[in-house]
Amino acid sequence: MGKGFYISKPLGIVLFGLGAGAVLTIFALSVVYAQEKWKNEVNAIDGTRMVTTAAPHRTSAPSNEPWDKYRLPDALLPEYYNVTLWPRLVLDERGMYIFTGKSGVAFTCMKETNLILIHSNELNFTLTSEMHHAKLTGLGGTSAPAILKTWFQTQTQFMVIQLKGKLQVGKSYWLYTEFHGELSDDLGGFYRSEYTENGVKKVVATTQMQPTAARNAFPCFDEPSMKAIFHLTLLHPRGTVALSNGMDKKTTDNQEVLQTRFEPTQKMSTYLLAFVVSEFTNIRSPPEANILIRIWGRREAIETGQGDYALNVTFPILKYFENYYNTTYPLSKSDQIALPDFAAGAMENWGLVTYRELSLFYDPNVSSNEDKEWVVTVITHELAHMWFGNLVTMRWWNDLWLNEGFANYVSYLGADYAEPTWNIKDLMVLQQVQRAFEVDALVSSHPLSSQEDEVITPDQIDLLFDTITYSKGAAILRMLSEFLTESIFANGLHNYLHEYAYNNTVYTDLWKKLQEVNADSSIQLPASINEIMNRWILQMGFPVVTIDTRTGSITQQHFLIHPEAVVDKPSDYNYEWFVPITWMKSGSNMGQHWLLTKTASYEPMKTDTDWLLANLNVTGYYRVNYDPQNWERLLIQLNSDHKVGVSLSLKAQIINITLALRTTKYLYKEKEYIPWESAIRNLQYFFLMFDRTEVYGPLQTYLRGEVQPLFDHFKVITSNWTQKPPRYMDQYNQINAISMACKTGVKGCSELTRMWYRQWMKNPDTSPIPSNLKVTVYCNAIAAGGVEEWDFGWQMFKNSTIAAEAEKLLYGLSCTKEPWLLNRYLEYSIDPNLIRKQDITYAIVYIADNVxxxxxxxxxxxxNWEYITKNFEDGPFFFGGLIKGITKKFSTEFELQQLQRFQEDFAASNFSFGMQAIEQAIEQTKANIKWISENKAQVMNWLIEQSD
Structure with a gap:
């Protein structure tokens, strides 16, 4: 049990998930660390002797030529790059923002070849004097063969250089190109971000290279294993500052522009390269700190202290990871920069981490506890990558899960160190494990790891940036750390980082190092780490473990939200896992047992009188079900003595829906945050399924009675809503109290939110609304109001210079009950002059949350889907987020038929992504239909009984 707040009995019982039907709550609307890709097309720039990559070399029939494959051949290995880029921050005569560049790459020939393939996308190349797009010379006295011809293979994104002779094995060569491209606003590659300061538009040139967009900025061998050193020079206007991964060495004024040269980077992958030209300012760590830390952003944001919190926590987090990895931070500086336009939550570029403003800036006068928690966990996630991911990098994208899952897991450890009173590690089950369960219970889920040849194209790579990769990856590594112990896990990490520094690995390299450390410990495992973990990462899904306390038998079965669904993905392990089971009886006897087969018997779990609870702290990535007698004993314990403290535990299982609902009957006595938060998350599924049916009224009535005491409790301890609750988790639970009270019609709740909002409308310069309650107040006040309230909220959104405040208003505006206002808001959402492109997904999905x-x-x-996907945050993750958010309420045959017709229309389009998201939505809709048909009458009858 952690410090800071009391964990009551319901944490071990009621969080079992509120039943079979509520097993899965809503899909995660976003994965903050997801990546967006470039636009499909780019306007060609006409000019003297310029050739665009939009004009591909075409063949008459499909071929097996190297340039028609998406992976680079292994004949060449880059050593270092010299890159000079000049972004223009003003429109040219054609009304475009462009950049020009010169790039050279030194590479070694590993296998004899007469072909050079180098990635290039959306770049226009200047012809050399030899009338080719590149110039090749030998290094170290080597003579280079002449170029026969060059062309661009658009589909595979290669510049192809065919030579008249062959490159020699072991010799090094220099490939030089000159080019230019568009500094577009598509949030990928080398792109522009815009903001207004004192009424003047400012343009920022910035980057987002992950996963395959470095090739949009300059020709490069754009694969993770093609590590090299980068020497970068940026030309930029006077009054701007240039940043990159390395420290700036020298800035000179050549009269037309400034020229900044940077220290060479460490040997690293192309996707970690970053550079920014802006008028930003910074705050920095004191001179005595051994690592230079700078927080960069808009001048107004920095000068008003929005970067102070990030600066204060960065150094402790870096020192924590140095200790955790037992490895010194490998760079001399850590720049972190907040960008007005950024598709992901943040990006771990080595030495220059880029963020959305919401993910780096915190204003104590406006931001909420949740905003602060988000900032520290995102910073920790990105800084964890400085070692795991950057120093040692996956060989190919099929192991992305290890990179991102690990950073997700240890972000809670680092954040807990930075803010020890928050007990933030206890939230991982709610925020990561539950989220993973929701998606991984679908037959359209996928294994964490796959073969390299199954992930080839940029679209296939983009699809990996999903909930499985981030949240399931974190849950699996947390489970591994728990059964090994944290010390063995950390020692194995140190050895792994030490042996593979500046190189690339596959996941089995980590298992090897962990196995070596464990061999010297007293931890006895039933099999090797490789054998145990392969069952969790090479097959999708997870088991439900059923324990029969009458006999001591234990069984495992692949858990599916739609049990009749056909699993057509074969598994070498027949969907059987090695399951680490932790358990306790009646709060005292504790033990651990490995379930290695589908069915087993374990005598210590047999009992006639004690309640038994398994998967303590939900450290195992599985759900648990029990025999009816044990469920009854747990319910009796829950309702008779809910203040008996036990370990944090969260379950969901296959049980009768009325038994699940009975676990909520004690809630009127509960005052703690995590039981209420888990209950609300699970009850959200009931709201989703029933808010358009006759069940909704009785559901509101029942839950009104459960939440009324909590609402009254907070009214008392806050002196009639005039003070902040003293305990940190109480500040979170106050949000739940007001939100659920307004949702269920508790008397006085709507009046309270409207009163605060109207006071703000009277004096827009001074908001009386507590920062933690703004989302709830905005939503409920706008829902209860009309056009006047909505227009005021919209004006405040447009005027906001604080990202956290703008995001709260973005959500609040979606809560109106006026259809015409919602339609107007939808039209606003696809106008980039009104809502930033980075926020289109959120705005649309927020509106879809509204019944x-x-x-x-x-x-x-x-x-509008074709227009949206072509002109905004293009890519499969963007599309998938919209599909999931829009269809999560679907629960009728008619909606299923509409979705299937949309699937047919989409399949006939030219888009190569998105089908997986549609398939998941169809599967979820079928499961929703089945659940309603089986449970609606029971739920209705049970709710009516409670009101008698």
Whole structure:
């Protein structure tokens, strides 16, 4: 049990998930660390002797030529690059923002070849004097063969250079090119971000290279294993500052522009390269610190202290990871920069981490506890990558899960160190494990790891940036750390980083190092780490473990939200796992047992009188079910003595729906955050399924009685809502109290939120609304109001210079009950002059959360999806987020038929991504239909009984 707040009995019982039907709550709307890719097309720039990559070399039939394959051949290995880029921050005569560049790469020939393939996308090349797009010379006295011809293979994104002779094995060569491209606003590659300061538009040139967009900025061998050293020079206007991975060595004024040269980078992958030209300012660590830390951003944001919190926590987090990895931070500086336009939550570029403003800036006068928690966990996630991911890098994208899952897991450890009173590690089950369960219970899920040849194209790579990679990856590594112990896990990490520094690995390299450390310990495992973990990463899904306390038998079965669904993905392990089971009886006897087969018997779990609880702290990535007698004993314990403290535990299982609902009957006595938060998350599924049916009224009535005491409790301890609750987790639970009270119609709740909002409308310069409650107040006040409240919120959104405040208003505006306002908001959402491109997904999905807005969004999306995907955050993750968010309420045959017709229309389009998201939505809709048909009458009857 951690410090800071009391963990009551319901943490070990009620969080079992509120039943079979509520097994899965809503899909995660976003994965903050997801990546967006470039636009499909780019406007060609006409000019003297310029050739665009948009004009591909075409063959008459499919071929097996190297340039028609997406992976680079292994004949060449880059050593270092010299890159000079000049972004223009003003429009040219054609009304475009462009950049020009010169790039040279030194590479070694590993296998004899007469072909050079180097990635290039959306770049226009200047012809050399030999009338080719590149110039090749030998290094160290080597003579280079002449170039026969060059062309661009658009589909595979290669510049192809065919030589008249062959390159010699072991010799080094220099490839030089000159080019230019568009500094577009597509949030990928080398792109521009814009903001207004004192009424003047400012343009920022910035980058987002992960996973395959470094090739959009300059020709490069754009694969993770092609590590090299980068020498970078940026030309930029006077009054701007240039940043990159390395420290700036020298800035000179050549009269037309400034020229900044940077220290060479460490040997690293292309996707970690970053550079920014802006008018930003910074705050920095004191001179005595041995690592230079700088927080960069808009001048107004920095000068008003929005970067102070990030600066204060960065140094402790870096020192924590130095100690955790037992490895010194490998760079001399750590720049972190907040960008007005950024598709992901943040990006771990080595030495220059880029963030959304929401993920780096914190204003104590405006931001909430949740905003602060988000900032520290994102910073910790990105800084964890400085070692795991950057120093040692996956060989190919099929092991992305290890990179991102690990950073997700240890972000909670680092954040807990930075903010020890928050007990943030206890939230990982809610925020990561539950999220993974939701997606991984679908037959359209996928294994964490796959073969390299199954992940080839940029679209296939993009698809990996999902909930499975991030959240399941974190849950699996947490489980591994728990059964090994944290000390063995950390020692294995140190050895792994030490042996493979500046190189690339596969996941089995980590298992090897962990196995070596464990061999010297007293931890006895039933099999090797490789054998245990392969069952968790090479097959999708997870088991539900059923324990029969009457006999002591234990069984495991692949858990599916739709049990009748056909699993057509074969598994070498027949969907059987090696399951580490931790358990306790009646709060005292504890033990651990490995379930290695589908069915086993374990005598210590047999009992006639004690309650038994398994998977303590939910350290295992599995769900648990029990025999009816044990469920009854747990319910009796829950309702009779809910203040008996036990370990944090969260379950979901296959049980009768009325038994699941009975676990909520004690809630009127509960005052703690995590039981309420888990209950609300699981009850959200009931709201999703029933808010358009006759069940909704009785559901509101029942839950009103459960939440009324909590609402009254916070009214008392806050002196009639005038003070902040003293305990940190109480500040979170106050949000739940007001939100659920307003949702269920508790008397006085709507009046409270409207009162605060109206006071703000009277004096826009001074908001009386507590920072932690703003999301709830905005939503409920705008829902209860009309056009006046909505227009005021919209004006405040447009005027906001604080990202956290703008995001809260973005959500609040979606809560109106006026269909015409929701339709207007939808039109605003695809106007980049009104809502930033980075926020389009959020705005649309927020409106879809509204029971009135959902059908409007579905119609709007079907009418505009091609326009949206072509002109905004293009890519499969963007599309997938929209599909999941828009369809999560679908629960009728008619909606299923509409979705299937949309699938047919989409399949006939030219888009190569998105089908997986549609398939998942169809599967979820079928499961929703089945669940309602089986449970609606029971739920209705049970709710009516409670009101008698």
């Amino acid at each position: 009135i807005g959902q059908p409007l969004v579905w119609d709007f999306f079907r009418a």
